[in-house]
Amino acid sequence: MSKINVALLGYGTVGKGVYRTIESHQDRLQRLLGKEVKVVAILVRNIDKHIAPDEHVLLTTNYEDILSLPELHIVIDAIVGREPGFSYLKKAIDKGCHVVTANKEMFAFHGTELQALALEKGVGLGYEATVAGGIPIIQTIRQLLSVNHFLGIEAILNGTTNFILTNMRKLGSTFAEALQVAKENGYAESDPTNDIEGYDALYKGMVLSQLIYGGKPNIKSVKRKGITHIQPNHMKIAEEADLRFKHVVTLSKSNNEIQCKVEPVLVPDSHPFYQVEGVQNSVSLATDLLGTLQLQGPGAGMFPTASAILEDIIQLENEHKAPPAAKDSVTDQDALSQWVIFGGYLESEKLGSDIKIIEKLDDTAWVIEAEYIPLGLSHSSDVTIYPLRGKYERKKLPIQV
Numbered sequence: 001m002s003k004i005n006v007a008l009l010g011y012g013t014v015g016k017g018v019y020r021t022i023e024s025h026q027d028r029l030q031r032l033l034g035k036e037v038k039v040v041a042i043l044v045r046n047i048d049k050h051i052a053p054d055e056h057v058l059l060t061t062n063y064e065d066i067l068s069l070p071e072l073h074i075v076i077d078a079i080v081g082r083e084p085g086f087s088y089l090k091k092a093i094d095k096g097c098h099v100v101t102a103n104k105e106m107f108a109f110h111g112t113e114l115q116a117l118a119l120e121k122g123v124g125l126g127y128e129a130t131v132a133g134g135i136p137i138i139q140t141i142r143q144l145l146s147v148n149h150f151l152g153i154e155a156i157l158n159g160t161t162n163f164i165l166t167n168m169r170k171l172g173s174t175f176a177e178a179l180q181v182a183k184e185n186g187y188a189e190s191d192p193t194n195d196i197e198g199y200d201a202l203y204k205g206m207v208l209s210q211l212i213y214g215g216k217p218n219i220k221s222v223k224r225k226g227i228t229h230i231q232p233n234h235m236k237i238a239e240e241a242d243l244r245f246k247h248v249v250t251l252s253k254s255n256n257e258i259q260c261k262v263e264p265v266l267v268p269d270s271h272p273f274y275q276v277e278g279v280q281n282s283v284s285l286a287t288d289l290l291g292t293l294q295l296q297g298p299g300a301g302m303f304p305t306a307s308a309i310l311e312d313i314i315q316l317e318n319e320h321k322a323p324p325a326a327k328d329s330v331t332d333q334d335a336l337s338q339w340v341i342f343g344g345y346l347e348s349e350k351l352g353s354d355i356k357i358i359e360k361l362d363d364t365a366w367v368i369e370a371e372y373i374p375l376g377l378s379h380s381s382d383v384t385i386y387p388l389r390g391k392y393e394r395k396k397l398p399i400q401v
Contacts, residue, residue, distance in 0.1 A: 003036040006313075007066045009043045009088055010078035011050055014102055014129075017302030018076060018309050019053055025310065032314055041066045043088075063088055067095055074316070076309060077101035086110045093117050093125075100312045102129035102305055105199075108206035108216075126312025131204040132157055132281040134297035134304030136311060141211055144287060150212045150326045151286040152252040154389070157204040159279030159299035160188045160195035161227050161247040165264075166277045169235045169244060175228055187279055197226035198247065198262040205249040205260050213253055214324030217260040225263040229384065234342055237365045242269045243340065246276065248389065254328045264386060266340050271390035288327060336369045338392050343383030359394050367392050 006022070008015050019039055022029065029037045041058040043066055044050045052059040060066065063084075066075075075092035077085050077099065085106040089099045093114065101107055107114070107130045118125040128138045132155070144150075156162055160182055167178040179196065182188035194200045202224055206216050227247055238245060243266040250261040267273045272294050276282040281299030286292050298304045338358065342365050358367040373385060 003038050004033065004073050004313075005038055005040045005069070005071050006074045006076060007041040007043070007069070007072055007092075008039055008076050008078060009063075009085070010080075011042050011044050012078070013302050014078040014305050014309075015042065015076075017306035018078060021303065021306040021310055029310070029314075037313070040072070041069060063091070067091060072097055074098045074100065074313060077103050077106070078309075079103060080105065082106045082109055086114070089114055090117060093121050093123055096121060096123060098124040098126075098313075098316045100126040100129070100309050100316070102133070102309060104130040104203040104207060105194075108203040111207060111210055124316030126309070126316055127207065128312045129305050129308035130207050132283060132295075132297065133300050133308045135281055135283060135295045135299075136308070137208070137283050137295060138211065139311065139315065140293075140295065141208070141285070144285070144290070144293075145212075145324070148287040148289050151288060153205075153208060153212070153250070153283065153285055154273075155205070155208075155249045155251075155283040156246055156273060156276055156281050157249050157283075157299065158195055158198075158201045158247060159281060159301075160192065161198075161201070162276065162281070162299075163187050163279045164196070165227060165230070165245045165247065168230070168232060169239055172232055172236070174232055175230060196228055198224045201247065201249050202260070202262045205251055205262060209251055209258055209260065210324075212251070212324055213258050213326050215258060217251075217258040221259075223261040223263060227264050230264060231342075234365075234384070237342070237361050238266055238340070241359075241361050241365075241367075243267065243388075243392075244274055245386070246273045246389075248273070253326050256328075265389050266386050268388070268390045268392055270393075273389070336371055338367060338369050338388035339373060340386050340388060341366045341368060341383050342386075358392060 008018060022037055022039060039057055043063055044059060044061060047059060047061050050059060075097045077089055079085050080103060082105055085103045089101060092099050107127050115125055131137050163182050164178040167173055167181055168175065179188060179192060188195060202222060209216050230245060245264055246267055248265050252259050272284060273282055276296060279299060280296060282296040284292055284294050355368055355370040358369050360366055
């Protein structure tokens with residue numbers, strides 16, 4: 001073939017970014033691939049809202065029009081939701097097309113089936129853009145899998161929530177006010193539920209889990225908590241103690257079971273996530289040979305996502321043979337965890353001898369240390385509890401209770 005013909009499914013922010021990047025980086029693509037890369041068709045939902053970027057590009061609402069093109073080599077999925085994206089990509093693979101997707105929800109639930117079908121049909125499947133668009137996390141993990149075993153992952157995977165938490169801390173704003181600013185800046189959708197309640201981060205965690213562990217966590221056992229309940233006074237107290245709120249995905253495996261948590265946590269100034277601000281994402285990979293590797297970059301947006309998609313196009317014909325490789329997470333049995341409790345006065349005798357008060361931050365906030373939080377305390381309506389990641393260093397003199 002003298003050129004590589006590409007169809008775009010979706011022509012919103014991501015789709016437009018892909019089209020513009022293919023056009024602006026044509027010389028680079030031709031040098032790497034040896035052929036011209038040409039977008040020949042674009043699928044849209046409402047044709048009245050779009051104009052074809054070129055008279056030679058087929059703009060259509062009918063996917064069958066695209067599949068019937070005599071020469072089609074790559075289909076790029078830039079739409080959202082499990083359907084119709086899953087069905088579209090299955091048909092493209094059946095036709096013998098390579099496929100690339102940025103659709104994390106669809107891939108979280110159907111990635112395994114698509115990968116098996118692509119292997120059967122002998123075509124490539126790229127999904128770098130499904131997780132942390134500006135960070136080459138999928139390719140990095142694939143490279144590391146050649147020799148490393150993974151021990152666990154901690155990651156900030158949603159730029160919207162990180163932007164909101166940063167603004168709440170810097171401006172002293174409420175959650176609702178920070179969310180409105182995120183919408184005005186194009187970082188939050190009109191319905192932001194997927195972001196602020198942790199679903200988006202969970203889908204990305206599931207994609208990473210399949211790559212590293214060869215399976216997904218039991219969705220019923222996943223702890224998923226959003227950021228809507230974080231109060232400005234929580235932010236203020238945390239800031240005075242050199243702590244910052246981050247919405248973090250944690251993946252680990254023990255006793256042959258994959259664990260996943262998506263929750264707001266507090267990190268001290270010694271933690272690598274402390275300086276991850278705004279719409280940035282960050283991924284911390286714990287491995288047996290390299291130790292812990294930290295990657296950071298923009299999590300989403302028109303051109304970071306387009307960059308990830310074009311990287312996949314370049315890599316489509318490269319085989320990734322390294323299988324999932326992970327070891328059970330090993331924890332020190334004597335190690336204690338730390339939490340910050342916001343609420344009323346804590347009496348040490350009510351907490352029990354297994355819980356140690358590390359520091360009183362103010363009259364309503366305490367840093368505690370224990371092996372676990374008693375159910376009675378964790379389910380209390382009077383307190384809010386956040387895990388601490390990293391070790392809290394006492395800022396004041398020990399308190400007497």
